[in-house]
Amino acid sequence: QQQVKQSPQSLIVQKGGISIINCAYENTAFDYFPWYQQFPGKGPALLIAIRPDVSEKKEGRFTISFNKSAKQFSLHIMDSQPGDSATYFCAALRFSGGYNKLIFGAGTRLAVHP
Amino acid sequence: DSGVTQTPKHLITATGQRVTLRCSPRSGDLSVYWYQQSLDQGLQFLIQYYNGEERAKGNILERFSAQQFPDLHSELNLSSLELGDSALYFCASSAQGGNYGYTFGSGTRLTVV
Numbered sequence: 001q002q003q004v005k006q007s008p009q010s011l012i013v014q015k016g017g018i019s020i021i022n023c024a025y026e027n028t029a030f031d032y033f034p035w036y037q038q039f040p041g042k043g044p045a046l047l048i049a050i051r052p053d054v055s056e057k058k059e060g061r062f063t064i065s066f067n068k069s070a071k072q073f074s075l076h077i078m079d080s081q082p083g084d085s086a087t088y089f090c091a092a093l094r095f096s097g098g099y100n101k102l103i104f105g106a107g108t109r110l111a112v113h114p
Numbered sequence: 115d116s117g118v119t120q121t122p123k124h125l126i127t128a129t130g131q132r133v134t135l136r137c138s139p140r141s142g143d144l145s146v147y148w149y150q151q152s153l154d155q156g157l158q159f160l161i162q163y164y165n166g167e168e169r170a171k172g173n174i175l176e177r178f179s180a181q182q183f184p185d186l187h188s189e190l191n192l193s194s195l196e197l198g199d200s201a202l203y204f205c206a207s208s209a210q211g212g213n214y215g216y217t218f219g220s221g222t223r224l225t226v227v
Contacts, residue, residue: 041220042220043206043218043220043221044157045218089156089157101170103159104156104157104159107156
């Protein structure tokens with residue numbers, strides 16, 4: 001069953017605008033919430049991540065907002081650029097010693113138009 | 115270059131055949147994970163190995179198997195291939211304990227004809 005739900009499936013934003021991608025999770029046992037960025041033909045690359053005891057994390061133009069009580073988190077891309085056009089995956093990680101499981105959302109295809 | 119090496123990059127094979135995908139993890143990483151990404155689909159977790167031992171299984175078909183060798187490289191074996199097995203197969207690795215920093219390879223694109 002899908003434990004991380006991501007929306008929207010696709011997103012079109014004008015250059016300079018704000019891109020917002022939302023995710024919700026079901027299992028409260030997750031330990032970390034990373035976001036991955038994937039360009040066509042490439043593997044996903046870690047973009048930014050947040051722990052569940054933090055409400056917000058910002059790195060450059062990328063910000064994660066985390067709402068533990070609502071079990072929701074979102075990625076905001078400020079001043080979106082055409083180079084940000086990619087597929088973004090939210091994920092939830094549960095780790096315990098050597099047993100680790102990273103569960104991905106379905107992905108959001110972002111297109112930033114000039 | 116992420117440090118995770120996957121070979122081959124592309125593979126075209128016929129239905130019913132068997133193929134082996136190879137992954138060399140980033141230096142020092144003990145955990146290897148395999149994911150399948152079908153066209154316009156998300157990333158489906160297949161299986162995880164930690165220092166040679168299987169640690170977790172996801173939606174991996176019985177026709178698929180994997181192993182991690184003493185030098186920590188891993189192989190994913192896909193047999194009795196079907197058209198629906200056509201996908202990108204990604205390998206990822208992480209350091210001991212598996213923090214949030216999974217590093218993905220560039221993937222192997224498998225096409226079954």
